[in-house]
Amino acid sequence: MQMPQPDAGILGRREAIVARLAAALPADGLVSDPRELLAYDCDALTVYSCPPLAVTLPRSTEEVSAILRICHAEGVPVIPRGSGTGLAGGALPTADAVVLGVARLNAVLETNYADRYVRVQSGRTNLSVTGAVEPDGFFYAPDPSSQLACAIAGNIAMNSGGAHCLKYGVTTNNLLGVTMVMADGEVVEIGGPAMDAAGYDLLGVICGSEGQLGVVTEATLRILPKPEGARPILVAYDSAVTAGACVSDIIRAGVLPVAIEFMDKPIIHLTEAFVGAGYPMDAEALLIIEVEGSPAEIEEQLEKIKAIAETHHPTTLRESASEAQSKAIWAGRKAAFGATGQVADYLCMDGTIPTSALPETLGRMTQLAADYGLRVANVFHAGDGNLHPLIMFDANNPEELRKAEALGADILRLCVEQGGCLTGEHGVGVEKRDLMVHQYDPVDLEAQMGVKDVFDPKWILNPAKVFPLAASQGRGA
Amino acid sequence: MQMPQPDAGILGRREAIVARLAAALPADGLVSDPRELLAYDCDALTVYSCPPLAVTLPRSTEEVSAILRICHAEGVPVIPRGSGTGLAGGALPTADAVVLGVARLNAVLETNYADRYVRVQSGRTNLSVTGAVEPDGFFYAPDPSSQLACAIAGNIAMNSGGAHCLKYGVTTNNLLGVTMVMADGEVVEIGGPAMDAAGYDLLGVICGSEGQLGVVTEATLRILPKPEGARPILVAYDSAVTAGACVSDIIRAGVLPVAIEFMDKPIIHLTEAFVGAGYPMDAEALLIIEVEGSPAEIEEQLEKIKAIAETHHPTTLRESASEAQSKAIWAGRKAAFGATGQVADYLCMDGTIPTSALPETLGRMTQLAADYGLRVANVFHAGDGNLHPLIMFDANNPEELRKAEALGADILRLCVEQGGCLTGEHGVGVEKRDLMVHQYDPVDLEAQMGVKDVFDPKWILNPAKVFPLAASQGRGA
Structure with missing residues (x-):
């Protein structure tokens, strides 16, 4: 993953820039010690990291404004940062950039x-x-x-x-x-x-x-x-395609659960080994479907959902009868990422597809993973077609990282081909920047970059993200 | 209401422009006969009108593209038009513009x-x-x-x-x-x-x-x-403020009816004279609240709503028990605009306010109308705070039109002052163009116009709308 070369002119003026920021902020509002800067060198896409030129931690809109006035005048890139939990590298710094962290704006x-x-x-x-x-x-x-x-x-x-x-x-x-x-x-x-x-x-x-x-x-x-109550059911099938068809039928029937979560066999086994939630180990795929409302509403919605689920011949259908049972049904799903992290490094993908394309997409994804010789575990928001395939690999093996990235790109291209989108909720960041050309043609990208031109003519705000570097090159100059 | 002077250069090239369009479209795809152009000289804001240079009626995306390529090359303004039912003059032509009507694109x-x-x-x-x-x-x-x-x-x-x-x-x-x-x-x-x-x-x-x-x-x-069924109730109060408080309480309780419609005393009397829906004539304000769903859902929601309505001591509370009664409850509401048009010309405003500001806004609007010596009837979507005051006047009296426009502007400024917005669903068009400065400061307007610069650098698409003429002057040149 390529990042732009830091601007030598900015690096040369580092001390002057830090001094201007220091004059505008309280003493604890600026981080410039190289060791402390390491705490801000990446977000949750930790495979890429780079310490920034400085970090600012403002406490008010006025301080944010002062920081941006200085960086704008100096032509210094600014990397806005929330809590740094982003999975697509949206808050990844460059060496010539000032990170603007808003964590203290918490009132x-x-x-x-x-x-x-x-x-x-x-x-x-x-x-x-x-x-x-x-x-x-x-x-x-x-x-x-x-x-x-x-x-x-x-x-x-x-x-x-x-x-x-x-x-x-x-x-x-x-x-x-x-x-x-x-x-x-x-x-x-x-x-x-x-x-x-x-x-x-x-x-x-x-x-x-x-x-x-x-x-x-x-x-x-x-x-x-807050709704009066909520209740999940767990439904398991002997095929992922059948589970996908069940999801499609629920959406089509117009029932609106608050959640339809999908877990495939690999992730069921990983989480079961990790938290022992009591999931059915013979299942190829498992759905957790939760509804909310008054007791009467919950009853009515669950009856409809169970009727649809039954038509697909589930291997298990378990309705929660208590708070403790609800917790157990959710326990594996909530531990899925942690369970995967216990056994391997992983890249978490984030593509979307039309719900009706679920069965075909899952089948082709399994084939792609086999072609690369990598394991993929699937846990995702099935109701709105937002996939989160977890690609497992060994981060100490550069060849495996390269293969994992290539498989991830293939999976996202598959999503676009199915009428879906490169990203559901994680953003493009640096991770999917170069894949944008598969979703958009040059006219579309130009219209999007034109919007950025209006808001940020100098392109100082998070510049090397979202758009392919080749496409955005020279803008803001 | 001022419109920009038509471009003399375009008017001088009228025949050449029409010839280019004629060459690109089937014979019935172009209207240029001056008598036929009169059919396109306004939308549903009929107080303003101007026949365009020509009207195009494409049947495909390709024909739309051909029309725009020609107009773009010639620098001719294009006025996109749907069915011409807009209430804010968004499809009002200028004499140097080509109307692009999409009515035939109906597959x-x-x-x-x-x-x-x-x-x-x-x-x-x-x-x-x-x-x-x-x-x-x-x-x-x-x-x-x-x-x-x-x-x-x-x-x-x-x-x-x-x-x-x-x-x-x-x-x-x-x-x-x-x-x-x-x-x-x-x-x-x-x-x-x-x-x-x-x-x-x-x-x-x-x-x-x-x-x-x-x-x-x-x-x-x-x-x-489609929901299984729907059922309205009609609730009347002896004060508009009380009716407003009832709406606030329903929203706050988190019940979500599909509609909460509000009618004040003037509109109740106008519609009752027009359709005889059996509305209570002693009421100062009336709410029509409709819920949808299965029989059990309808019952449960209506029980909650009736309980809230009762706490405000309604003068009438009528729940529909049949399809015919539901129709009767809606009959007056649906005839409100027609009933008003029978007795006077009217301007239909379209402002929004936070729901909690309903009582105060209604009181101040009544005072404003009295100050101008004009009648205002109120019928609107109360649940989301979208007001539609109907200002009644005599269109043959230029002084009354001027006063009605001034009152309308005062009402919309009142909405903005209450934390609301100039327009809920009718758009800015030409009607509210000059009021945008009350909602937005110059930086905001500049950002919006900058977005238009990106999509339409020559400003040929519906140019004299949305933004104050003074603010947009010189753009696209």
């Missing part, structure tokens, strides 16, 4: 239950947004697996989803407005608690723009009343 | 029930999209009042909603992808049936861009399974 600014929103600073963690409104019976719906740690800023940058986004939508469906600092330090407000936007809907293009259009410092988020 | 291209979408050409009417999938038990959710006539192209341009958008969202929440012809004739695909988009979410910025970024020729639309 709750306003809660409004009558209009059902909460306004928070963008560094607040996802789970603590719910924490702030839970005592009053509300919650914030998007729930990435990293929700204990990940920041709302990163959720907005990547348009993050989660297991429950089948019913409640992803970040863009739950984001009402932002305060954003533009590349030159100007502060703008976009959207807000009331419906719609006059003129163009810029909020939509900002959500998912991977920190390339501005630095979001505050967000107005839709909150929802 | 259904694909239906896919497993992935729950339908792909149609953009000139297809809203209701006939549902018509195409209804026999199989599906429907397309957004339902503008004009749904019998309005085109999907116009729904996308204005991000249209409807009475049922409280539950199902507006157009942007139901649009999965488009085929769009760029200003220079290039054809691009944006979005599609699978989840999310890699890179920037351009679909969001295109939906609601009022025909300024491209001409949409095909759309992939989310369809939903």
